[in-house]
Amino acid sequence: MLARRVVVCLDVQGARVVKGEQFVHLRDVGDPVELATRYEREGADEIVFLDISATADDRATLLDVARRTAERLFIPLTLGGGIRSADDVSLALRAGADKVSINSAAVSRPAVLEESAARFGSQCVVASIDAKRDGDSWRVYTRGGRTRTELDAVEWARECVAHGAGEILLTSIDRDGTRTGYDLELTRAVVAAVDVPVVASGGAGSASDVREVLDAGRADAALVAGILHDQATTVRAIKQLLASSGLPVRAVA
Numbered sequence: 001m002l003a004r005r006v007v008v009c010l011d012v013q014g015a016r017v018v019k020g021e022q023f024v025h026l027r028d029v030g031d032p033v034e035l036a037t038r039y040e041r042e043g044a045d046e047i048v049f050l051d052i053s054a055t056a057d058d059r060a061t062l063l064d065v066a067r068r069t070a071e072r073l074f075i076p077l078t079l080g081g082g083i084r085s086a087d088d089v090s091l092a093l094r095a096g097a098d099k100v101s102i103n104s105a106a107v108s109r110p111a112v113l114e115e116s117a118a119r120f121g122s123q124c125v126v127a128s129i130d131a132k133r134d135g136d137s138w139r140v141y142t143r144g145g146r147t148r149t150e151l152d153a154v155e156w157a158r159e160c161v162a163h164g165a166g167e168i169l170l171t172s173i174d175r176d177g178t179r180t181g182y183d184l185e186l187t188r189a190v191v192a193a194v195d196v197p198v199v200a201s202g203g204a205g206s207a208s209d210v211r212e213v214l215d216a217g218r219a220d221a222a223l224v225a226g227i228l229h230d231q232a233t234t235v236r237a238i239k240q241l242l243a244s245s246g247l248p249v250r251a252v253a
Contacts, residue, residue, distance in 0.1 A: 003248045004214045005045040005221035006238055007199055008228060010035060011052045012081075015065050018052070019177065019226045029229040032065055037072045039228065042235035043252030044075060048169070048199075048223060050101065051081030052144050063095045070096025078169075080128055086115040093120060101169055103128035104142040107149060107156075110163045117164030122196075125167075127160035129153055131186060132173040138186055145173050157190045157198075168198045169223070175203030177226060182213040191218045199223050207238040211245050 010017045010032050017035055018026040029035075036047050049069060051062050066079050079092045080101025092100045105112050106127055117125045130145050131138040131153035138153035157168050170190050172183035182203045191198045200213045201223035210222045227233050235252070242249045 002220070003045075003250050004219075004242060005199075006043070006210065006235055006242075006249070007046045007048055007078075007221050007223045008036075008039040008044045008235065009048045009050060009201065009223045009225040010069075011050050011225065012062060012065060013052055015062060017229070019229055033069050033072055035229070036069045036077075039235055040073055040075050043239055043250075044235050045221070045250055046076045046078065047073060048078045048080070048101065049097075051079075063091060066092070066097065067095040078126055080126070080169075085112060086119050089116045089120060089125070093124065097124075099124045099126050099167065101126040101128040102165075103130065104147075106160060106163070106165075107140065107142050107151065110159065113160060113163035113165050117166070122164050122166035125165050126169050126199075127157070127165035127167070128169040128171070129157060129160070129190075130171045130173055133183075133186075138172075138189075141173060145176075153186070154189045154193050158193050161194045161196050166196055168194060168196060170198055170200055170219075171223075172202035176201075178203055179205030179209075179227065181205060181209045182217055182219075182222070184213060184217040187213055187217040187219050191220075197221065205232075207233050207241040210238050211241055211247065214242065214247055215245070 076098040078099040079097035083102045084105040089100045130141045140149045140151035187200045197220035199221040200219035204224045239249045
């Protein structure tokens with residue numbers, strides 16, 4: 001059985017890491033380079049670096065900050081925000097990213113996933129899906145959670161994989177920053193719909209929540225942010241709980 005991953009997210013705005021609730025009420029929590037290297041030392045399996053205002057501000061992602069972060073890391077780095085084309089993917093990979101997350105641009109033009117996968121391989125193309133409950137299903141939102149679409153999140157996940165995405169980064173807008181636990185129903189629905197790894201995001205309030213989404217939620221990886229930034233727990237503590245619960249994880253040095 002493949003090891004389950006603990007992925008740390010750095011939401012970056014203006015070259016600083018920020019954290020909020022349901023994509024609003026943002027507060028400064030630190031320097032991205034310092035935080036990324038700290039979490040790597042604690043045992044993080046990957047870092048996700050999201051420039052959360054690049055798309056809404058209609059600008060390119062903060063490649064210089066991403067480059068300085070990548071230069072210090074030995075674990076995989078996913079870069080997202082403001083990625084609109086395969087050429088943007090190329091720039092992100094050249095800046096040191098191992099994978100690139102695409103959200104709004106894929107909704108506007110799904111071919112960007114195909115073009116990126118054809119040039120660089122599906123293994124580095126991550127479809128980022130921000131989903132919000134809408135009755136008995138979930139609706140896809142774009143532009144940093146600001147714009148509602150008519151896409152069903154589960155069906156859209158299937159389409160993303162068909163277009164070449166090699167991983168799904170699935171964020172529950174309803175749970176983001178609330179620390180009430182991941183949306184297990186949403187996570188299970190997407191995991192069942194696709195044959196690529198699913199990274200669950202939004203709602204981690206404790207190490208137990210991480211265990212639950214990896215076990216009952218069947219996610220391949222769990223994304224964590226606020227509870228680490230506020231030192232409510234550590235990556236090491238999360239992994240210790242996962243290992244003691246029988247879930248396979250990469251050992252912490």
